[in-house]
Structures are given as C-alpha cells and as structure tokens.
Amino acid sequence: MKGLFAKELAILTTSLKRNVLFVALFYGFISVASRQPYMAYALAFFFTLICLSTISFDENSHWDTYVRTMPVTPTQIIGCKYLCTLGGLVLGMLAATGIIAIINLVCTVWVSEPGAISFPADVAATLLVCGGMVLLFAALLLPLSYKFNSVNARSWLFLLIAGFAGLGGLLIAILPAELRGGFITLLNNTDEASALLMLAALFAVMLLVYGISYRVCVRIYEKKEY
Amino acid sequence: MAANAAALRGITKHYKNFTLGPVDLTVPAGSIVGLIGENGAGKTTLLKLLCGVNRADGGTAELLGGFPADAATRAKLGVVFEDAFFYESLNAAQVGRSMAGLFGARWNWEAFHGYLRRFGLDADQKLRAYSRGMRLKLNLAAALAHSPELLVLDEATAGLDPVVRGELLDLFLEFIQDERHSILMSSHITADLEQVADSIAYLHRGQLLFHENKDELLQEYGVLRCGEDALATLPADCLVFTKRGAFGCESLVKSRTAVQEFLPGVVCDAASLDDIMRFYSGRDTQ
Numbered sequence: 135m136k137g138l139f140a141k142e143l144a145i146l147t148t149s150l151k152r153n154v155l156f157v158a159l160f161y162g163f164i165s166v167a168s169r170q171p172y173m174a175y176a177l178a179f180f181f182t183l184i185c186l187s188t189i190s191f192d193e194n195s196h197w198d199t200y201v202r203t204m205p206v207t208p209t210q211i212i213g214c215k216y217l218c219t220l221g222g223l224v225l226g227m228l229a230a231t232g233i234i235a236i237i238n239l240v241c242t243v244w245v246s247e248p249g250a251i252s253f254p255a256d257v258a259a260t261l262l263v264c265g266g267m268v269l270l271f272a273a274l275l276l277p278l279s280y281k282f283n284s285v286n287a288r289s290w291l292f293l294l295i296a297g298f299a300g301l302g303g304l305l306i307a308i309l310p311a312e313l314r315g316g317f318i319t320l321l322n323n324t325d326e327a328s329a330l331l332m333l334a335a336l337f338a339v340m341l342l343v344y345g346i347s348y349r350v351c352v353r354i355y356e357k358k359e360y
Numbered sequence: 361m362a363a364n365a366a367a368l369r370g371i372t373k374h375y376k377n378f379t380l381g382p383v384d385l386t387v388p389a390g391s392i393v394g395l396i397g398e399n400g401a402g403k404t405t406l407l408k409l410l411c412g413v414n415r416a417d418g419g420t421a422e423l424l425g426g427f428p429a430d431a432a433t434r435a436k437l438g439v440v441f442e443d444a445f446f447y448e449s450l451n452a453a454q455v456g457r458s459m460a461g462l463f464g465a466r467w468n469w470e471a472f473h474g475y476l477r478r479f480g481l482d483a484d485q486k487l488r489a490y491s492r493g494m495r496l497k498l499n500l501a502a503a504l505a506h507s508p509e510l511l512v513l514d515e516a517t518a519g520l521d522p523v524v525r526g527e528l529l530d531l532f533l534e535f536i537q538d539e540r541h542s543i544l545m546s547s548h549i550t551a552d553l554e555q556v557a558d559s560i561a562y563l564h565r566g567q568l569l570f571h572e573n574k575d576e577l578l579q580e581y582g583v584l585r586c587g588e589d590a591l592a593t594l595p596a597d598c599l600v601f602t603k604r605g606a607f608g609c610e611s612l613v614k615s616r617t618a619v620q621e622f623l624p625g626v627v628c629d630a631a632s633l634d635d636i637m638r639f640y641s642g643r644d645t646q
Contacts (some may be wrong), residue, residue, distance in 0.1 A: 141454075
C-alpha cells in the first residue's frame with residue numbers, strides 16, 4: 135500500500151501543488167484581509183476535492199487498469215483513496231484553523247475588531263459541521279466515481295444533492311408549525327457544551343457513513359470491468 | 361519449476377456484442393508466445409483476464425503456480441499495456457518509488473536505474489516530455505525491475521520505430537535466456553513475432569484457431585498461386601481459403617510440402633503470419 139500512497143502524493147505534489155498553494159494563499163489572504171473567518175472553512179472542502187480529483191487522473195492515464203495487475207488488493211486500492219481523502223480533509227481543517235488564528239491575532243494586536251474574533255467553541259462547531267458535510271460529500275462521490283467514472287459521478291451527485299435538498303425542504307414545509315418552532319426553540323436553548331457534543335456525535339455518524347461508503351466502494355470496485 | 365508459466369483452460373468472457381472463448385492457451389515456461397489476431401479479436405480481453413484485471417465468466421486460469429486473482433501471484437508478473445501509462449506529471453524517479461512501494465522486497469532499484477540508463481531515460485524528466493517510445497521503455501523498465509517470471513506485453517512495440525523495436529526485441533530474448541522467464545506478447549507487427557516468438561497463437565473473432573510452434577507454422581502454411589484447374593486437383597483439407605482474381609487464384613494452403621508434391625510446377629511460397637491472418641480473415645468474411 136506504500137506504493138499507492140507514494141503515487142497519490144506524487145500526483146498531488148506535481149500536478150496540483152501550484153493550484154493548491156494559490157487557492158490556499160488566496161483564500162487565506164482574502165479571509166485575513168477582510169476579516170471573514172467563514173471563508174477559511176471552504177479550505178476543508180477544497181483540500182478534500184483536490185484529493186478526490188486524483189481519480190480522474192487515474193482514469194486518464196489508465197492507471198486504474200494497470201494497478202489491477204499489481205500485487206495490491208481492491209481493499210488496499212480503495213482504502214488508499216479513502217485515507218488520502220480523509221487526509222485532505224484534515225489538512226483543510228488545519229489550514230482553516232491556522233487562518234482563523236491569524237485573523238484572531240490581527241484583530242487583537244493590529245486592528246481592533248472584536249466582532250471578527252472567532253471563539254474556540256465557534257471554530258470547533260463550524261469545523262465539525264463543515265467536516266461532516268465534506269465527509270458526506272466524499273462518501274457519496276467516491277463510490278459513484280468507481281461505479282460511473284469521475285465525470286458522470288459528479289452529475290449523479292448533483293442529482294442526489296438536489297433530491298435530498300428537495301426532500302428536506304418538502305419535509306420542513308409539511309411539518310406542523312409547532313414542531314418547527316419547537317425544534318428552533320430547542321436549538322436556541324441548548325447550551326454550548328451540549329451543542330458541541332451533538333455536533334461531535336453528528337460528525338462521528340458521518341465518519342461511520344464514510345466507513346460504510348468504503349465497504350460499498352470496495353464491492354463496486356471488485357465487480358468493475360476494465 | 362512449473363512446466364507452464366500460464367495456462368488458460370476453457371476461458372470464456374461474454375460481452376453484449378462479443379464472446380471470447382472458450383479458449384485453451386498455455387505459455388510454456390522459458391518461451392515467448394506471440395498472440396496475433398485482427399482488431400477486436402479479443403487479444404487484450406484475453407490478456408486482461410490472465411493478468412487479473414477482469415474475471416472470466418467461465419473456465420480456469422492458472423498463473424505462475426497460482427491464480428490471477430491472488431495479489432501475491434501478481435507480484436511475479438510484469439505487464440506492459442499499450443495505453444496504460446503513469447500520469448504525465450510524474451517523472452521516472454517518482455514512478456520507481458511508487459513501484460518500489462508496491463512490489464516491496466522484489467523491487468530492484470539497481471535494475472531499474474540500469475534499465476533507465478540502457479534506455480537513455482532521464483529519471484528527473486516529467487513523462488509529458490517523453491515520446492511514445494520513451495514511455496513504453498519506462499513501462500518496460502518498471503515491469504522488469506521487480507524480476508517478473510512472466511512478462512505480458514499488449515502491443516508493447518506498437519508505434520515504435522524499427523531501431524527501438526529492435527532494441528526491445530533483443531531485450532526480450534535476453535529476458536528468456538535463463539529458461540525461468542516467459543513472455544506472452546500480442547502484436548500486430550508480425551515481423552517482430554516471426555523474429556522472437558517460439559510459438560504463435562492466433563485469436564480470430566474470439567476463438568483460438570491455433571497455437572503452434574512458429575517455425576513449424578511457417579513451414580506448414582504456404583501461399584499457392586495457380587489456376588482454377590490446378591486448385592481442383594488438391595485435397596479439400598489442404599485449402600484454407602482462395603482469393604480469385606482476374607489473373608488466377610491465390611490460396612492459403614496447409615501442408616505446403618505435400619502441395620508442392622501434388623503440383624510440382626506451381627509457385628507455392630512460404631506464408632508469413634500476415635498472409636495467414638489475411639486469408640483466415642478473408643475466409644470468415646465470406
């Protein structure tokens with residue numbers, strides 16, 4: 135499996151290094167300059183997407199065919215993609231945290247703008263929400279990419295997102311007003327610690343979904359024909 | 361050591377508009393088997409089944425004492441596909457590191473760098489700057505550097521100039537010299553196979569028409585040029601196919617020696633692999 139990671143890292147550093155650095159610095163600069171910490175959270179999504187994009191590189195070079203002649207199992211091949219994607223998410227979250235720390239420093243030391251300071255609990259909560267959404271996105275996109283190829287997978291994913299969003303909106307619309315109001319009241323009355331705990335639990339659920347996605351993806355890959 | 365590097369028995373694979381097999385094909389240890397066939401005959405499909413890329417719908421495949429589905433068995437396999445490369449932003453050094461991680465203790469850095477030097481490849485140059493021949497050479501270096509017992513080549517010399525092809529053919533002959541190594545190579549450049557192959561397997565519309573010793577094959581088949589009346593005197597089982605033209609008939613015949621005895625005054629040249637393929641294809645088109 136070392137060789138698979140070496141290949142992923144080589145592709146990421148040679149093909150995408152410039153893009154990644156530019157976007158990270160651009161987002162970071164804009165975020166700090168405008169004191170908009172919420173821009174920085176997009177890096178969690180960006181870094182994950184970069185890692186996911188290696189699937190299309192594999193398809194273009196027919197590496198996906200070639201690797202099946204090598205002494206690696208489908209579990210290892212798919213496992214490497216899932217771990218690299220998770221690594222991208224972690225890197226993105228760390229980058230976001232770093233940028234927010236810089237904004238906090240700027241707003242404390244150089245520019246007095248207390249409204250732009252992010253508190254640790256807020257940062258943690260937002261990272262958990264962003265991380266959870268990115269994990270769900272990757273959990274859906276990876277098996278779709280192996281089932282339909284990376285280009286068609288995006289179309290399927292947008293259809294799925296539209297479907298979920300539509301269904302969610304419909305559910306909210308048909309929920310009785312008391313229930314909707316009650317839910318909002320519950321959220322407002324939840325203390326910080328409990329809210330963080332709920333979000334952490336949701337993130338853990340997303341990790342579980344990610345793990346199930348991995349199992350499904352391995353099955354898809356084993357049956358795939360090249 | 362096993363007598364066969366690979367053995368396919370009753371292998372079948374069904375697609376919507378094409379069926380491969382059943383195919384029985386063996387690759388004897390220490391030999392080069394050339395796999396020929398028209399475009400769409402099923403050569404690449406067959407090689408992919410042997411290398412573990414896809415699974416057969418029927419039959420059994422034995423590979424180097426194990427099975428294609430077994431990752432440990434594939435560690436002894438070296439593969440070069442015509443259109444499967446490493447991504448163009450990588451360089452040879454990065455390819456080597458990936459392959460070293462994949463093959464572990466089997467990987468030989470000295471051998472890899474030796475092949476890069478022999479092929480004149482710069483380890484630090486990105487693959488996008490490589491020509492097609494250079495990419496194939498890198499694929500070959502990567503396939504050989506972990507000391508495979510069986511080399512599977514799918515159109516590995518396609519699009520290469522004669523000088524480079526000659527170098528690679530010499531390399532293939534070196535590879536099998538110690539009798540522990542074998543090669544199964546598909547190629548449209550039949551002249552290459554006539555030069556290096558020990559046996560030829562002909563795949564035609566998903567069926568294996570024959571798998572024979574190359575020298576015997578080239579001795580056995582002939583191209584007969586004569587009139588219709590001379591053809592009529594030949595036994596039916598000698599004639600594979602006849603093309604009738606304005607100036608006479610051109611036929612692919614088996615048992616060339618026997619035909620020459622039947623018709624001593626008639627021209628019957630040795631058939632090349634190209635001739636064999638053209639006539640068989642012509643027969644089935646009719």
